Structure formats: structure tokens, C-alpha cells
Amino acid sequence: xxxxxxxxxxxxxxxxxEQLKSSPFFTDDALAEFLKVSVQTVRLDRLELxxxxxxxxxxxxxxxxxxxxxxxxxxxxxxxxxxxxxxxxGISLMKITEDMVMEKTKVAxxxxxxxxxxxxxxxxxxxQAAVTGVANVKFKIPVRFGEKLIAKAEVVKKRGNKYxxxxxxxxxxxxxxxxxxxxxxxxx
Amino acid sequence: xxxxxxxxxxxxxxxxxEQLKSSPFFTDDALAEFLKVSVQTVRLDRLELxxxxxxxxxxxxxxxxxxxxxxxxxxxxxxxxxxxxxxxxGISLMKITEDMVMEKTKVAxxxxxxxxxxxxxxxxxxxQAAVTGVANVKFKIPVRFGEKLIAKAEVVKKRGNKYxxxxxxxxxxxxxxxxxxxxxxxxx
DNA sequence: TAGGTATTATTACTTACTATAAAATTGGGT
DNA sequence: ACCCAATTTTATAGTAAGTAATAATACCTA
Numbered sequence: 001x002x003x004x005x006x007x008x009x010x011x012x013x014x015x016x017x018e019q020l021k022s023s024p025f026f027t028d029d030a031l032a033e034f035l036k037v038s039v040q041t042v043r044l045d046r047l048e049l050x051x052x053x054x055x056x057x058x059x060x061x062x063x064x065x066x067x068x069x070x071x072x073x074x075x076x077x078x079x080x081x082x083x084x085x086x087x088x089x090g091i092s093l094m095k096i097t098e099d100m101v102m103e104k105t106k107v108a109x110x111x112x113x114x115x116x117x118x119x120x121x122x123x124x125x126x127x128q129a130a131v132t133g134v135a136n137v138k139f140k141i142p143v144r145f146g147e148k149l150i151a152k153a154e155v156v157k158k159r160g161n162k163y164x165x166x167x168x169x170x171x172x173x174x175x176x177x178x179x180x181x182x183x184x185x186x187x188x
Numbered sequence: 189x190x191x192x193x194x195x196x197x198x199x200x201x202x203x204x205x206e207q208l209k210s211s212p213f214f215t216d217d218a219l220a221e222f223l224k225v226s227v228q229t230v231r232l233d234r235l236e237l238x239x240x241x242x243x244x245x246x247x248x249x250x251x252x253x254x255x256x257x258x259x260x261x262x263x264x265x266x267x268x269x270x271x272x273x274x275x276x277x278g279i280s281l282m283k284i285t286e287d288m289v290m291e292k293t294k295v296a297x298x299x300x301x302x303x304x305x306x307x308x309x310x311x312x313x314x315x316q317a318a319v320t321g322v323a324n325v326k327f328k329i330p331v332r333f334g335e336k337l338i339a340k341a342e343v344v345k346k347r348g349n350k351y352x353x354x355x356x357x358x359x360x361x362x363x364x365x366x367x368x369x370x371x372x373x374x375x376x
Numbered sequence: 377t378a379g380g381t382a383t384t385a386t387t388a389c390t391t392a393c394t395a396t397a398a399a400a401t402t403g404g405g406t
Numbered sequence: 407a408c409c410c411a412a413t414t415t416t417a418t419a420g421t422a423a424g425t426a427a428t429a430a431t432a433c434c435t436a
Contacts, residue, residue, distance in 0.1 A: 065253030
């Protein structure tokens, strides 16, 4: 049966992809044993599916994860800075990825939304040395995977070395978060 | 000069480690060319320094970074849960790592401290579906690399589906952070 | 010049592949 | 019943980036 054989092949290739997703360090040998076919078949399948060999996969993972970690670690602004008028206002965009949501509820963890707002508030001030002093925040509506959040920050007042910054965040429909920060400048 | 030779070797091995730190995907061949020695020397050096071969290094990086990302991603509690009395109180510990501090000031980003407190507040409630509604937080003292933060959460009130949780965080000397959360349970 | 450290060379073996060709199987269609 | 074409398997040669072991040099100086 041409038709049946083709189906079996498809099924096998799907199984291969599935298996590699969960354990990406499988060699072709191990995959062959797992799928009960020859090594060459596994290699043909990989070729057809455009899946690189173990070493290449490993290298890509190492690089990718490294870059990701570095990106998270070294960026003082969380999200993407779209607009910035120093000392006055700023806008940043952040997309809710799968690893920002809680396992149980699939609702975005509050601290990610807080992080976007807080880092934007600091960025707007451009004080060489400033730290967050106080924050009053309200999470109005739960946010879920895939949503794009736009945070707008505005410096509303300055008193001595204290800056009052308001940040409002919305998805494409409504305001989901609102916050007031008091940022303390450590300069002179 | 034995001494001089030994010094040169030390210097070369230091250069090797330095180079691998910045570009860990160098092959022995490339390293040999870079250090102007033979491949064998590079291998002896690696052996002495306990540095695994390129493939092994890559594998370790891929796994390590993957686990790190996964750990950050899938842990609904940030920090280490030390004590938990469900519905009443909880304690968590978090160490400030280098990638939690801002580049300029070397002060811990506020959202990490917030994250510890917020996730602890949620953990204490154990509501199957709960989200943060409001948070009032005060960062009293800047926190720096290496410090260990102990957060203590306490459920102080319940009104309908709203829980009032206070979290106080201290390093080994003093209270550095104080927060009040209103957590909303989504279960009817 | 002997002796020890450091370096280089040589050879055999390993893993996990790519690439190509050839043979075997399979399960229907006619 | 037989053949066909896709599919699968086997085989062979070549590659990169190593390990491991052993031997040969080079260096340097006491």
C-alpha cells in the first residue's frame, strides 16, 4: 500500500520530531533503536525534515540558550524600548512568552509586568545611579500567553532627589496594569 | 631556564582559559594556531587544566543553559522555599547573583526582589488559581551582589476572595524590603 | 654533557556523522 | 500471479574532532 506506507513514514517522522523535542541529545543510533528502523532511515528522515545532526543541534542549543541568558542578564530594560524622551516619558513593548506564565493558571507572573514597568521607569530618568524606592502597583486584568504589552511611563513630579514616575500598561484592548514609582537618585 | 619555561607555560594556559571563556567553540586546531603552539601542546594543556574537548564543552553548555532557563521558567516560586505553613506563612531564601544586578550601579534590579516576595505570597496561599491584584512595596536599602535575602510572608487578612499578604525581606543585617499584596483567588 | 621539563610528531582508534550507490522489501494495481 | 515504484535497508568511502599511547626533539642549565 503506497498510501499506508506513506502514512507510516509520516507517523514515524512525527515521532522522531517529538522524541527530539523532549530529548534532543539522542544520537541517530539511539533514534534508530527507538523507532525500530535502521540508522540510515533515521538519517533520511532527518534530511527530509531538515533536522541537523546531534553535534550541530547541540551547538545551536548552546549558542541560543547562551544568548538568551545573556540577553536577559545584561539588559537593564526589560522589553523593547520604542520611544524615549529623557526625563519625561517613555514607551516599551514586551511580548508575553510561554515561560512568563504560571503553570497552573497560564496567567503571566506579576513580576514580569512589574519588571517591564520598573525598568522603563528607571530608563526614562537616565540617572546614572538610581534605585527604586517605593512602588504602588495594581494588576487590573490577568494577562496571558501571546499578548503584547505596551507600557507608557511618565515623570510626573520631582522633589529633591526623588522622582515620581507613573507607568500604565495595556494590551491591545485595555489597561491591564497601573503603577506609581518613586525613584531615588543616588547622584551627589 | 626551567623557571622561565614554566612561567611561559602558565601564561599560555592562562591565555587558553581566557580565550575559551570568550569563545568556547574554538577547536584545538584553532587554539593551536592562536597560541602558536602545536595541537598536542594544546591537548596537554587542556588535560592539565581539566578542560574537556569542544564537543563535551558544547554539550555541557547546552544542557547547563537549558536547565538554567528551564529552572527560571518553570519555577513558580523564585528563590528557595524554606518553610511553609499553608494559608498562614512562608519563608524563602534567594541569593543575589551577578546577573541580577544593574550594570551601572551594581545594585540588584528591583523586580528580582519583587519576584521573590510576590511568588512567595502566591505560594503561601496555595490557591489553585490566584493572581496578584495590588502591591504596595518599599525598597528600603539597595541590595548588592552576593547578598542572601530572606523573605517572610504572612497572611494577615481574608475578605471574600481577596487575601492580604505581607512580605518582609531582609539580608543578614536589616530589613531591605517590605511589601503588601492583595492576592485575588479566581476560584469561586 | 647529563638530566629533566616542555614540546612536537606519529600512529592507531573512536564517535557521529555526510554522501552516494546498490540491494531488498513492500504492498498494491492490473 | 506478476510487476512496479516508492520505501527502506545495507554497504562503502570519507570527514571532523577528538582520545590515548608512545617516541622523538628541543631547551636549558647546573
